[in-house]
Amino acid sequence: MIKIGIIGAGSMGAGIAQVASTAGHEVFVFDSNPVALERAQANLLAILNKLAGKGKIDDRTAKAIFGRVFYFSDLAAFGETGLVIEAIIEDLAVKKAVFKQLEGIVSADCMLATNTSSLSVAAIAAACDRPERVLGIHFFNPAPLMQLVEVVPAIQTSSDVAKQAKLLIESWGKLVVLAKDTPGFIVNRVARPFYGEALRILEEGIADVATIDWAMTELGGFRMGPFTLMDFIGNDVNYTVTETVFQSFFYDPRYKPSFTQKRLSEAGWLGKKTGRGYYDYSEGAEKPVAKQDADMGEVIFARILVMLINEAADGLYLRIASRDDIDLAMTKGVNYPKGLLQWADEIGIANCVHMLDALQAEYLEDRYRCSPLLRKMAKAHQTFYGK
Numbered sequence: 001m002i003k004i005g006i007i008g009a010g011s012m013g014a015g016i017a018q019v020a021s022t023a024g025h026e027v028f029v030f031d032s033n034p035v036a037l038e039r040a041q042a043n044l045l046a047i048l049n050k051l052a053g054k055g056k057i058d059d060r061t062a063k064a065i066f067g068r069v070f071y072f073s074d075l076a077a078f079g080e081t082g083l084v085i086e087a088i089i090e091d092l093a094v095k096k097a098v099f100k101q102l103e104g105i106v107s108a109d110c111m112l113a114t115n116t117s118s119l120s121v122a123a124i125a126a127a128c129d130r131p132e133r134v135l136g137i138h139f140f141n142p143a144p145l146m147q148l149v150e151v152v153p154a155i156q157t158s159s160d161v162a163k164q165a166k167l168l169i170e171s172w173g174k175l176v177v178l179a180k181d182t183p184g185f186i187v188n189r190v191a192r193p194f195y196g197e198a199l200r201i202l203e204e205g206i207a208d209v210a211t212i213d214w215a216m217t218e219l220g221g222f223r224m225g226p227f228t229l230m231d232f233i234g235n236d237v238n239y240t241v242t243e244t245v246f247q248s249f250f251y252d253p254r255y256k257p258s259f260t261q262k263r264l265s266e267a268g269w270l271g272k273k274t275g276r277g278y279y280d281y282s283e284g285a286e287k288p289v290a291k292q293d294a295d296m297g298e299v300i301f302a303r304i305l306v307m308l309i310n311e312a313a314d315g316l317y318l319r320i321a322s323r324d325d326i327d328l329a330m331t332k333g334v335n336y337p338k339g340l341l342q343w344a345d346e347i348g349i350a351n352c353v354h355m356l357d358a359l360q361a362e363y364l365e366d367r368y369r370c371s372p373l374l375r376k377m378a379k380a381h382q383t384f385y386g387k
Contacts, residue, residue, distance in 0.1 A: 001024055001025055001026075002025065002081070002082025002083060002168075003025065003026045003027070003028065003080055003081045003082060004017075004020040004025045004026070004027045004028070004081060004082070004083050004084075004085070005027075005028045005030065005077070005078040005081040005083070005084035005085070005106075006020075006027060006028070006029045006030065006084075006085055006087060007030050007031075007075075007084065007085070007086040007087060007088055007098060007102075008030075008031060008086065008087040008088040009029050009030075009031035009033070009036040009037050009039070009040035009071070010031075010036065010040075010087065010088075011141060011142070012087040012115060012139065012141055012143060013029060013031070013040070013085075013087035013088075013115075014029070014040040014043060014044060015139070015141065015142050015143030015144050016085055016087060016115070016139055016143045017029050017040075017044070017069050018044060018047065018065070018069075018143070018144050019139075019143050019144055019172055019174075020172065021065045021066075021068040021069045022065050022144070022172075023171065023172040023173070024068075025068065026068050026070070027068060027069045027070065028070050028072055028077045028078060028081060029069060029070070029071050029072065030072050030073070030074070030075055030077060030078070031071075031073065032073060033073075034073055037071040037072075037073065038071075040071065041069075041071055044065075044066060044069060045066055047144075048062040048065055048066055049062065075101060075102065075105055076105060078102065078105050078106055078110075079105055079106065079107070080107070081106060081107075081110055082107075082109070082110055082111065083110065083111045083112075083113065083165070083168065084102060084106060084110060084111070084112050084113065085113045085114075085115055085137055086098055086099070086112075086113065086114045086115060087115040087139075090116060090117070090118065090119060090240070090244070092119050092120070092123055092124070095114060095116065095119065095124050095127075096123070096124055096126075096127035097127070099112060099114075099124055099125075099127045099128050099134065100127045100128065102128075103128050103129055103130065108130075109133075110133070111133050111134075111135070111161055111164065111165055112128065112133055112134045112135075113134070113135055113136065113137040113165065114134075114135075114136050114137070115136075115137060115138055115139055116136060116138065117138055117184070117185070117188055117241065118183060118184055118185075118188055118241055118244045118245060118248070119244075120154075120181065120183075120248075121134070121135060121136040121152050121153075121154040121157075121181045122154040122155050122156060122181055124154075125154045125156045125157065126156070131154065131156035131157075132156055132157060132158040132161065133157075133158070133161050134154060134156065134157060135151065135152060135153050135154060135157045135161060135162055135165055136150070136151070136152030136153075136154070136179075136181065136185070137149060137150075137151055137152070137165060137169060138150040138151075138152060138179075138185060140187070140333055146332075146333070147174060147175045147332045148174070148175050148176075148177065148187070148328070148329060148332040148333035149169050149174045149175070149176050149177075150176075150177055150178075150179045150185045150186060150187065150329065150333075151165055151166050151169065151176050151177070151178055151179070152178075152179050152180070152181050152185055153178070153181065154181050155181065162178075166178070175328060175332050177321060177325035177326075177328055177329045178321060178322070178325060179320060179321045179325070179329075180318075180319060180320045180321065182318075182320055183244070183245045183248035183249055184241070184245045184248075185320075186315065186320060186321050186325065186326055186329040186330075186333070187329050187330065187333040187334055188241055188245065189245060189311065189315060189320070190308065190311045190312050190315055190326065190329070190330060190340065191308070191330070191334055192242060192245060192254075192255050192311065193254075193304060193307035193308050193310075193311055194216075194226050194229075194304060194308060194334075195226050195229075195230055195238060195242065195258075195261075196242065196255070196256070196257075196258065196307075197303060197304045197307045198212050198216070198225075198226035198227065198304055199226075199258040199260055199261060200258070201300055201303065201304075202227075202260065203258065203259075203260055206296075206299075206300070207291070207296060207300055208288065208290075208291070209227045209278045209279070209288065210287075210288040210289060210290040210291075211290045211291045211292075211293075211296070211297070211300070212225060212226065212227065212300055213225025213226065213227050213228050213290065214290035214292060214297065215290075215296075215297035215298075215300040215301045216300070216301060216304065218292075218297070219294075219297045219298060219301045220301045220304075220305065220337070221337035221338075222335075222336065222337060223335050223337075226304070227277075227278040227279070228278075228279070230261070230271065230277065230278065231271030231272050231277035231278055231279055231281075232271060232272055233271070234270045234271050234272075234273055235261055235264045235265045235269065235270045235271050235277055235278075236265045236270050238261065239257060239258075239261045239262055239265045242255065242257045242258075242261070243257050252366075253365060253366050253367040254311075254366070254367050254369075256367065264277060264278070302355065303355075303359070305343065305347075306347075306352050306355045306356055306359075307356075307368075308340050309340050309341070309343060309344045309347075309352055309374075310352070310356055310370065310371050310374065311340075312326050312327075312330070312340035312341055312344075313340075313341065313344065313371040313373045313374045314371040314373065316341065316373060316384075317371055317372060317373035323341055323384055323385075326339070326340070326341060327339025327340065327341050327342055341384040341385070342384065342385060344374070344383075344384060345383045345384050345385050345386070349374055349377045349378045349382065349383065349384075350378040352370075352374055352378075353370050353374050353375055353378045356368055356369070356370040356374070357370060
């Protein structure tokens with residue numbers, strides 16, 4: 001069984017280390033900050049003790065998992081690893097420097113992976129003399145709990161490396177989807193309208209935060225409304241991903257960030273972690289009450305949903321991923337109640353086209369342009385899951 005290297009002892013790196021060790025691998029965690037290493041080790045021990053206390057694993061298993069993870073402040077520890085996964089700051093220059101340094105340490109057949117959620121894997125691979133062994137392996141936080149992993153081959157990645165990585169991550173009990181190396185991959189691209197269109201509805205004054213969240217959870221069946229979810233993720237993190245995707249898509253208005261979220265980020269109203277975001281989380285704060293108007297709620301839900309469907313359809317049209325992987329990614333990666341392409345079939349492709357055309361006619365914005373795939377399918381009376 002190959003040894004696994006993890007660069008970064010933050011929550012993501014530590015979570016991936018736990019997953020790999022649970023699968024039986026020896027894991028080497030590197031971080032230049034010794035405090036981060038100590039914290040990661042203490043957190044892993046606490047997590048395993050908690051799992052053992054609840055009877056989810058026995059004490060022997062907990063000790064074995066803990067005993068297979070080793071912590072280092074020197075990259076030289078990765079000399080015998082078969083796969084290294086980088087999980088550090090989303091800064092392209094920093095990642096490229098790390099990968100270039102890694103090549104002088106690891107063996108010739110060691111796979112090198114980045115856990116980036118939005119940066120170009122091809123650009124990271126270009127820093128290496130052997131870019132064919134570099135790929136993206138994108139876990140979702142918290143890695144031990146989230147089933148989905150996006151495997152993202154760069155244009156330089158060899159097909160053998162992509163296949164090996166996919167099989168390896170599947171052996172860890174994960175659901176793996178293959179995504180093209182484009183901004184946001186599958187989940188962070190397709191999910192943009194869940195936040196962006198909700199913010200647009202808020203900014204237009206159509207409904208308030210609580211009402212939009214109510215419409216998406218009670219009428220739409222989503223586990224969290226968009227504003228609750230943004231507060232949970234952190235408005236700084238969510239805004240940065242949106243801004244990165246917007247810039248990476250050459251400022252396509254479909255991904256345009258919101259000034260509302262930008263101002264919250266600038267004010268330090270980041271959500272739950274700071275006690276204030278779209279909602280006030282301070283002790284004794286009154287929670288706003290949604291206006292439970294069913295007609296208004298259906299309009300809100302339909303508008304956000306059709307924008308999500310449009311993004312999923314465009315992803316399929318541009319071969320970002322397969323039909324099944326797009327729907328799997330959204331149900332398992334962000335817990336959507338249904339696959340968006342399946343949902344489109346249920347609503348009716350022609351109805352989706354009609355709703356998008358109505359939005360574009362009203363606003364005259366390219367933001368609402370209908371995916372060519374939806375338009376072609378409506379004309380041909382086709383469905384995503386039909387014959």
